[in-house]
Amino acid sequence: MNPHYDGFLADHYTWMFDASYPALVDEQLDALRQAGVTGPNGTGLAVDLGCGSGFQSVALARMGYSSILAVDSSAKLLAELELHAGDHPAIRAVHDDLSKVAASLPAGAAELAVCMGDTLTHLPDRQAVTQLFVDLSAALAPGGRLVLSFRDLTASLTGTSRFIPVHADADAILTCFLEYEPDVVTVHDLLHQRTGQRGWTLSASSYRKLRIEPEWVADQLTEAGFRDVRQAPAPRRMALVTAVRQQS
Structure with missing residues (x-):
């Protein structure tokens, strides 16, 4: 899982x-x-x-x-x-x-x-x-x-095209970044969330996908x-x- x-x-x-x-x-x-x-x-x-x-x-x-x-x-x-x-x-x-x-x-x-x-x-x-x-x-x-x-995912993106905006609203921004290997892509999800007086916080997680x-x-x-x-x-x-x- x-x-x-x-x-x-x-x-x-x-x-x-x-x-x-x-x-x-x-x-x-x-x-x-x-x-x-x-x-x-x-x-x-x-x-x-x-x-x-x-x-x-x-x-x-x-x-x-x-x-x-x-x-x-x-x-x-x-x-x-x-x-x-x-x-x-x-x-x-x-x-x-x-x-x-x-x-x-x-x-x-x-x-x-x-x-x-x-x-x-x-x-x-x-x-x-x-x-x-x-x-x-x-x-x-x-x-x-x-x-x-x-x-x-078989065609590799390069450079800044590997940063992909997923969705955003006034309180959250989700972006993913892709790293390519021969058989898989590692997807890094980056989530910025507004946290009131503390401003914005970043959380991140990664997983792999098959090509x-x-x-x-x-x-x-x-x-x-x-x-x-x-x-x-x-x-x-x-x-x-x-x-x-x-x-x-």
């Missing part, structure tokens, strides 16, 4: 998207529809891996899925999801590692799995990504759909038993990759 989120970013996670929670749910509704998700037509089970504070989970509930496993390693983010899930009893928050949950799902149980919002790049290495696809291929029913969104290409992801999905693999842009400069579990 990544301590960066519960220990640092979770308290500011939804704020940094610079939109209201309902607007963020609507944004994910549009992304899911773009990915070919129209609503339940099988088991009714959808799995949201790395759900964060739940934009996708609530969107899936609004689309009519009867059971949604919302999985995240951050207790704080799941608590925020539960505040917004009161009108959606189909959502069940699961505090666990997403890879473990994917590996433990019964064969053919799910009709939809999503792993969105740049979650995929938080896995420890490419082998973990490949294993996740294998496990999801087993967990999805034949014809079930997988939707991924993640940031393509994976949409083309490599598509190849791994095909090898794991998916078909109809497609790529498209997603909101917030993300890559969107969709695939369908092969029929038996």
Whole structure:
């Protein structure tokens, strides 16, 4: 589990998207529809891996899925999801590692799995990504759909372009700084907060993200038993990759 989120970013996670929670749910509704998700037509089970504070989970509930496993390693983010899930009893928050949950799902149980919002790049290495696809291929029913969104970090930024403003208001400024290695990017989050008479204080935390290409992801999905693999842009400069579990 990544301590960066519960220990640092979770308290500011939804704020940094610079939109209201309902607007963020609507944004994910549009992304899911773009990915070919129209609503339940099988088991009714959808799995949201790395759900964060739940934009996708609530969107899936609004689309009519009867059971949604919302999985995240951050207790704080799941608590925020539960505040917004009161009108959606189909959502069940699961505090666990997403890879473990994917590996433990019964064969053919799910009709939809999503792993969105740049979650995929938080896995420890490419082998973990490949294993996740294998496990999801087993967990999805034949014809079930997988939707991924993640940031393509394979092109290296240089110089001052590595400083990226994330969001700011009158009382807080969040900036990230990127350091590139061959297979990963270290992301340094720098948060300035106004503290009354003391002026501004700075807190910082770092974590690593994988540098994976949409083309490599598509190849791994095909090898794991998916078909109809497609790529498209997603909101917030993300890559969107969709695939369908092969029929038996």
